[in-house]
Every structure is written in C-alpha cells, then in structure tokens.
Amino acid sequence: MDIVIRASVMFTILFALLRLMGKRELGQMTPFELVMLVVVGDLIQQGITHNDFSLTGATLAITTFAFWTVVLGWVVYLSPRAQRVIEGTPRVLVRDGALVEANLRRDRLTRTEIESEMRLAGIAHLEKVAWAILEPEGKISFVRRDDDDIVRPDDPVT
Numbered sequence: 730m731d732i733v734i735r736a737s738v739m740f741t742i743l744f745a746l747l748r749l750m751g752k753r754e755l756g757q758m759t760p761f762e763l764v765m766l767v768v769v770g771d772l773i774q775q776g777i778t779h780n781d782f783s784l785t786g787a788t789l790a791i792t793t794f795a796f797w798t799v800v801l802g803w804v805v806y807l808s809p810r811a812q813r814v815i816e817g818t819p820r821v822l823v824r825d826g827a828l829v830e831a832n833l834r835r836d837r838l839t840r841t842e843i844e845s846e847m848r849l850a851g852i853a854h855l856e857k858v859a860w861a862i863l864e865p866e867g868k869i870s871f872v873r874r875d876d877d878d879i880v881r882p883d884d885p886v887t
Contacts, residue, residue: 732786735777736793743773744801748817816865823861826874836863847871 777790805812820832822843833839843861846869852858859874 732778732781732789733793735779736790737797739773739777740794740797743769819865819870820863821860822863822869823855823858823871826856826858828855832863838863843869 774790778786801815805815820836821829822832822836822838823829828840828843833843844855847853847855847858847861850869850871852871852873857874858871860870860872862870862872864870
C-alpha cells in the first residue's frame with residue numbers, strides 16, 4: 730500500500746510540474762531536456778519504490794500511474810471545466826497579422842519562434858496570418874488571411 734500512496738503523490742507532483750512548464754516547452758524539447766526527463770523518470774522510480782526492486786513493487790507503481798492517467802482521461806471526457814484545468818485552453822498568439830504580446834509573454838514565446846513556426850507552415854509574412862493559436866498540446870495552428878482582407882498602408886481608401 731505504501732507504493733500506491735507514493736506513486737499517487739509522485740503522479741500529482743509530476744502532473745503539476747508538467748503543467749507549470751508550459752505548453753510550448755513540452756512541444757519542442759532539446760536533447761538535454763529529453764535526457765533530463767529520463768533522469769527524472771529514474772528519480773521518480775526510486776522515490777516511489779523506495780529500493781523495492783520486486784516485480785510486485787514495479788507492477789503496483791506502474792498500475793497506479795496507469796490508474797490515475799485513466800481517471801484523468803475520464804474526468805476530462807466528462808467535464809469541460811475539468812478539461813480546461815487539466816489540459817489547458819488554446820491561446821491566441823496572432824490576431825489579424827499582429828502579435829498578441831500579453832499571450833506571448835504568458836507562454837514565454839518570442840517573435841522569432843512565431844516566425845519560425847510560420848515558415849514551417851509555409852507563411853512568409855506576419856501580415857498574412859489571420860490567427861495563430863497555441864494549442865493545449867503545444868503546437869501552433871495558423872489560419873491564413875485572404876489577400877482581400879490584408880490592408881496595406883499604401884492601399885487607397887475606398
């Protein structure tokens with residue numbers, strides 16, 4: 730029973746840490762961050778099993794993590810409010826060709842990162858973006874503006 734309690738506590742701590750890290754950090758990991766996650770996994774295992782290297786101890790720890798993962802999945806499925814808390818909500822980064830600075834700051838994103846993602850999406854200029862949205866899983870979705878919607882400073886006023 731001790732392993733189940735420790736696994737539950739570690740699951741909660743790990744969940745909270747991943748939420749605090751932010752969406753974008755999880756969406757693009759460096760090799761160092763990947764290694765750190767592996768090391769964290771080993772440290773978590775040591776904290777949960779407390780030098781219990783038995784098959785039963787490992788099974789209990791894995792089953793407990795799987796149980797809480799399924800429970801969170803059901804909670805998200807059944808409750809839109811819980812979904813917003815557990816998974817987060819999409820956030821607008823660009824609106825009508827203009828960066829939404831407050832949201833960039835909140836998610837610790839730079840203009841350079843947005844422009845890099847735009848190029849990957851085949852968009853050359855910020856003015857061609859109607860919406861850029863940071864999705865809960867850390868990806869950025871772009872919606873292009875129609876050429877008719879773009880107003881340039883040198884366009885005649887009609």
